[in-house]
Amino acid sequence: MPETLTRPELTAADRCDRCGAAAKLRAVLQSGGELLFCGHHAREFKAGLSEVDADLQEDEQIEL
Template sequence: MTPTLTPPPEAEARPVTGERCDRCSAAAKLRVTLAGGDDLVFCGHHANKYAESLVKIAVDFTADSEFDWRGSELLTSEN
């Protein structure tokens, strides 16, 4: 079983509105927070393409309210 890390309570996820994908510069749909506190931001295409890898390294995520990220299903099925 993989341990789950949680960010400190004072850490608040920033919304993805107005940001651009780190891979292709399309409109961001997902922000993934890593254990070290860094963020990765992805468009819907790249968020779903890399979902299996992202759930392994993410401690938290914020998705656009209208975006259904495949990784959220993977996180739910692991718990």
């Protein structure tokens, strides 16, 4: 049975890797790497991240 890993909720301390704004999306890549994006950059990159099967964790307070 595979182990399910949980990640902590995004907080105000989490910042976008592209511009430094508050992170609204965490993308966990298949390699184990992690990227954080603000709402603007999340919308820009969400389709591509889905194509590479990244696990996406969205801030529940916004709609991307």
